[in-house]
Amino acid sequence: MTKHENKLHPATIGIHGGPEYRTPGAPVVPPITQSATFHWATPADGELLYSRYGNNPNQLHVGAKAAALEGTEAAVALGSGMAAAAMTMLALTEAGDHVVAASGLYGATQVLLAQELPRRGVDTTFVDPDEGHWEDALRPETRVIYIEIPVNPTLRILDPRPIVAVARERGIHVVCDATFGSPVNFRAAAWGVDVVVQSATKYLGGHSDIIAGIVAGPSDVIDEVTRMARLYGPALDPNTAWLLDRGMRTLDVRVKRHNENAMAVARFFESRPDVERVMYPGLESHPDHALANELMDGFGGMVSIVLTGGGDAADDFIANLHLGIAAPSLGGVETLVSQPRFTSHAGLTPEERAAQGIPDGFVRLSVGIEAAEDLIADFAQALGG
Numbered sequence: 001m002t003k004h005e006n007k008l009h010p011a012t013i014g015i016h017g018g019p020e021y022r023t024p025g026a027p028v029v030p031p032i033t034q035s036a037t038f039h040w041a042t043p044a045d046g047e048l049l050y051s052r053y054g055n056n057p058n059q060l061h062v063g064a065k066a067a068a069l070e071g072t073e074a075a076v077a078l079g080s081g082m083a084a085a086a087m088t089m090l091a092l093t094e095a096g097d098h099v100v101a102a103s104g105l106y107g108a109t110q111v112l113l114a115q116e117l118p119r120r121g122v123d124t125t126f127v128d129p130d131e132g133h134w135e136d137a138l139r140p141e142t143r144v145i146y147i148e149i150p151v152n153p154t155l156r157i158l159d160p161r162p163i164v165a166v167a168r169e170r171g172i173h174v175v176c177d178a179t180f181g182s183p184v185n186f187r188a189a190a191w192g193v194d195v196v197v198q199s200a201t202k203y204l205g206g207h208s209d210i211i212a213g214i215v216a217g218p219s220d221v222i223d224e225v226t227r228m229a230r231l232y233g234p235a236l237d238p239n240t241a242w243l244l245d246r247g248m249r250t251l252d253v254r255v256k257r258h259n260e261n262a263m264a265v266a267r268f269f270e271s272r273p274d275v276e277r278v279m280y281p282g283l284e285s286h287p288d289h290a291l292a293n294e295l296m297d298g299f300g301g302m303v304s305i306v307l308t309g310g311g312d313a314a315d316d317f318i319a320n321l322h323l324g325i326a327a328p329s330l331g332g333v334e335t336l337v338s339q340p341r342f343t344s345h346a347g348l349t350p351e352e353r354a355a356q357g358i359p360d361g362f363v364r365l366s367v368g369i370e371a372a373e374d375l376i377a378d379f380a381q382a383l384g385g
């Protein structure tokens with residue numbers, strides 16, 4: 001296995017998908033097919049039928065492009081990242097099954113696995129990735145291991161290879177939410193992961209203006225995910241699919257700039273006495289730096305810091321920013337900052353958060369693609385000069 005299993009480079013795939021036969025007069029940009037339904041009388045009329053079914057041309061186009069980017073057999077584009085996670089779990093489990101998941105997953109995914117699936121007879125055991133006792137948690141009825149790489153918001157990097165090895169032996173699907181890296185930095189399928197979940201709301205869309213999701217994996221799994229999506233109905237609107245495709249065209253250049261800026265910002269924070277800790281996989285001080293180097297083509301645009309002054313210092317820092325915008329979410333061209341104690345980890349006590357490495361004073365930054373020197377100047381003034 002290597003980091004580069006795709007035939008074309010992600011920069012090329014983001015623009016073209018794959019090589020296509022083009023007829024004279026064809027539009028260079030696929031038109032928006034804003035139609036709920038299609039002229040169709042019998043199965044001989046082809047696959048275009050009804051947009052909730054996921055076979056609108058714009059939906060199919062971004063799905064195919066996502067599969068090429070992830071290096072998987074197939075992919076389906078859905079109405080949100082949570083639709084992608086939920087439809088995946090509905091497709092891969094049924095009552096009586098068991099799931100093993102990494103602790104510290106995205107909050108809504110945790111709720112899905114810890115509260116909603118049990119109501120449907122599917123039990124989940126959470127494993128601390130640092131302790132890594134995956135094998136001990138498995139049961140004969142385990143069907144899925146669900147992981148996230150990198151982990152939000154501590155940006156730890158999990159090695160999928162030992163997990164995949166254990167799962168393969170027992171016919172268990174490994175599902176990885178790889179949103180934070182984007183397929184430019186990290187292609188989970190190249191490391192043996194079966195199913196990749198992306199919140200396309202983030203880097204794939206890239207402009208904080210859409211909600212969308214991708215599931216990429218083997219054709220049999222994607223067919224089943226699509227069957228669930230047809231029933232439960234989280235279809236991607238064609239206009240949003242078109243915007244997602246537009247975002248994917250510039251994914252490679254954007255992500256490279258995110259990577260560069262995040263590195264510069266991380267180094268700046270490392271030099272500040274008012275910053276107790278900087279978490280960025282590109283820093284030598286990061287506990288998983290060597291692993292990130294091996295698995296990833298870039299370290300991403302997310303940087304987390306802990307301010308020495310605790311929660312009050314974090315409130316002041318964010319209130320003083322001129323460029324960085326206080327908002328949840330990530331992966332857009334603009335820099336966003338948030339405090340997990342008010343967003344993803346609001347449901348935990350301060351002690352529980354601290355035990356997960358997220359003390360008060362923890363600030364998560366989605367570093368945008370502005371000029372790095374302007375961002376650093378803004379952060380410096382917001383810290384008091």
Ligand SMILES: Cc1ncc(COP(=O)(O)O)c(C=O)c1O
Pocket residue numbers: 080081082083106148152177179180198199200201211212213329
């Ligand atoms: C890692 C991760 N996965 C999934 C999601 C859910 O995506 P969406 O908001 O598109 O449903 C998010 C959203 O923040 C996320 O950060």
